[in-house]
Amino acid sequence: MADKKIIAVVGATGAQGGGLVRAIMSDPTGPYTARALTRDVNSAKAKELAALGAQVVAADIDDVESLKRAFAGAYGAYCVTFFWAHFSPEKELAEARIMAQAAKHAGVEHVIWSTLEDTRRWVPLSDNRMPTLMGKYKVPHFDSKWEANAVFTEQGLPVSFLLTSFYWDNLIHFGMGPKKGADGKLGFTLPMGDKKLPGIAAEDIGGCAYGIFKKGREYVGKTVGIAGGHPTGVEMAASLTRALGQEVRYNEVTPEAYRAFGFPGAEDLGNMFQFKRDFEKDFCGARDLALSRALNPSLQSFDQWLARNKSSIPLS
Ligand SMILES: NC(=O)c1ccc[n+]([C@@H]2O[C@H](COP(=O)([O-])OP(=O)(O)OC[C@H]3O[C@@H](n4cnc5c(N)ncnc54)[C@H](OP(=O)(O)O)[C@@H]3O)[C@@H](O)[C@H]2O)c1
Numbered sequence: 001m002a003d004k005k006i007i008a009v010v011g012a013t014g015a016q017g018g019g020l021v022r023a024i025m026s027d028p029t030g031p032y033t034a035r036a037l038t039r040d041v042n043s044a045k046a047k048e049l050a051a052l053g054a055q056v057v058a059a060d061i062d063d064v065e066s067l068k069r070a071f072a073g074a075y076g077a078y079c080v081t082f083f084w085a086h087f088s089p090e091k092e093l094a095e096a097r098i099m100a101q102a103a104k105h106a107g108v109e110h111v112i113w114s115t116l117e118d119t120r121r122w123v124p125l126s127d128n129r130m131p132t133l134m135g136k137y138k139v140p141h142f143d144s145k146w147e148a149n150a151v152f153t154e155q156g157l158p159v160s161f162l163l164t165s166f167y168w169d170n171l172i173h174f175g176m177g178p179k180k181g182a183d184g185k186l187g188f189t190l191p192m193g194d195k196k197l198p199g200i201a202a203e204d205i206g207g208c209a210y211g212i213f214k215k216g217r218e219y220v221g222k223t224v225g226i227a228g229g230h231p232t233g234v235e236m237a238a239s240l241t242r243a244l245g246q247e248v249r250y251n252e253v254t255p256e257a258y259r260a261f262g263f264p265g266a267e268d269l270g271n272m273f274q275f276k277r278d279f280e281k282d283f284c285g286a287r288d289l290a291l292s293r294a295l296n297p298s299l300q301s302f303d304q305w306l307a308r309n310k311s312s313i314p315l316s
Contacts, residue, residue, distance in 0.1 A: 004033040005075035007213060008108075010061060010099065012036030012054070013045035015169065016080050016114055019206025023296075025052040032213060037070050061095045067102035076213050077103050078206075079152075080114040081145070087265065089137060089144030096148030104155040110220060111152060111159040112209050118146035119275045122282070129278070130255065130271045139272045141265075160212050163225035163286055166276075167202040168305045175263070177313045178240055178248045186315060187251035188240055190233045191258040191273045195280040197236070198227035198287040201305045204296055211295030225287035226295065229302045236302060243306035244315070 007024060011017030013036070024034040036049040037059040050056045059070035061081070071077055079099040081092040096113070103111050119139040125132050137143040152159040171177040178186040190197065208226045212219045231239065237250035255277070259270030276283050293299045300308075 005031055006035050006055070006073060007032050007076040007078065008035045008037060008071050008074040009078045010037050010059075011078075011080045011082065012049055012056075013038050013043060014080075014082070015167065015202035016164070016205045016209075017078060018045070018049070019203040020078050020209045021049050021054050021206070022052065022203070023207045023210035025049075025054055027210070030214070032076070032210075035070065035074060037067075061098055064098045064101055067098060068105045071102045071106035071108055074106060074108055076110045076112070077106075077108045078112050078114070078209055079103070081148070083141040083144070084265065087140075089134065089140045089147075092141070092144040093148050093151065096145075096151045100151045100155045100157060103152075103157055109158060110213060110217070111157050112162050112212055113149065113152050113159055114145070114164055114205075114209075115149055115161045115223075116142040116145040116163060117275075117283070117286070118143050119271070122279050123275060130274050131259070131267065133267055133271065139275055140268050142272060142275075158217070158220040160219040160221075161223040162205075162209060162212065163223060164205055165198040165200040165225075165227040165287055168199050168228075168302060169202045169309070172309065172312045172314070177315065178237075178244075179316055181251070186240075186244070186246060186248040188233065188237045188248050189251040189253055189258075190236075191253050191255040191270060192233045192277050193252060194232055194234070195277045196230040196232050196284050197273075197276060198225075198230050198284055199236075199302060200226060200228040200292075201300045204228055204292075204299050207296035207298060208292055215295075223286075224291070224295070226292040227284075227287035227289060228292065228299050228305070230284050230287070230289065231302050239303050239306055243303070243310045244313075 021034040034054040233250040240248035255274035
């Protein structure tokens with residue numbers, strides 16, 4: 001253990017970071033060990049990570065001194081922000097800046113920054129196909145992550161930019177699972193038309209990140225997009241039908257209708273799906289399935305993810 005390089009993992013008790021800690025710790029002959037960062041070292045999830053053999057340390061990404069301590073002596077750092085905890089792109093940017101400062105201070109040799117596209121490259125603010133949100137964004141939780149790329153490069157950090165995909169786990173945790181319509185039939189609602197939606201099991205993101213770390217410097221300075229599949233809404237509904245043993249129809253809605261659903265973040269997500277729909281070729285093209293599988297050989301397809309998780313999907 002003593003000769004292993006440490007990878008400090010932000011969000012270790014969450015989806016992306018948790019997957020990375022588990023990937024590292026399930027490879028006992030590998031070159032790394034995980035340091036799990038959490039605000040509460042005594043939580044049940046933190047204790048689960050400690051039981052795997054990970055170091056568990058206290059850190060808050062709003063507190064640079066806590067992060068400097070947590071990154072000290074680490075070879076690598078996995079950096080992620082938590083947009084849905086606060087809905088603020090400015091806060092994401094500030095938190096990325098704190099993580100970059102701490103990584104620089106600690107002399108971290110490889111940072112993976114969990115990022116997304118700047119949708120304004122494809123849909124400038126002047127393009128009225130979708131509303132501008134919060135004054136200067138089209139998809140706030142995407143655009144802010146891309147803006148934060150510069151925060152890492154300006155520090156001169158050796159950074160890999162990881163373009164993640166839609167979590168299939170959103171069907172469990174984000175209210176995006178099939179819902180019963182007035183006719184009692186299950187419908188799976190997306191504003192994607194007949195276009196493909198790159199998706200991934202959230203757990204597999206960490207496995208892909210581990211694959212990037214294992215490649216040493218190969219992906220430093222590079223952008224890597226990952227997905228476990230590129231199914232259409234119709235294909236996802238067919239997979240759900242097979243897995244659940246009851247008919248699930250694809251309930252195609254317009255991005256306008258989706259934005260008007262009114263739940264917190266509905267406009268951001270409506271714009272996001274519209275961006276993915278309208279720029280399918282670029283968005284899918286940036287998320288190569290063969291590369292994702294090469295980085296993470298246990299990468300799941302949507303069908304495989306469903307086989308393991310169907311009983312956790314709330315059907316209402
Ligand atoms: N849902 C999707 O489809 C999707 C797709 C692509 C990208 N994303 C992006 O993924 C990001 C979230 O990542 P995730 O899903 O892995 O998060 P998550 O599962 O919600 O995990 C959040 C974890 O981060 C920790 N945390 C929260 N605030 C913190 C803070 N101030 N300092 C330190 N730790 C903190 C919490 O741990 P403790 O309580 O233990 O501290 C929590 O367990 C978002 O920015 C989102 O935009 C989501």
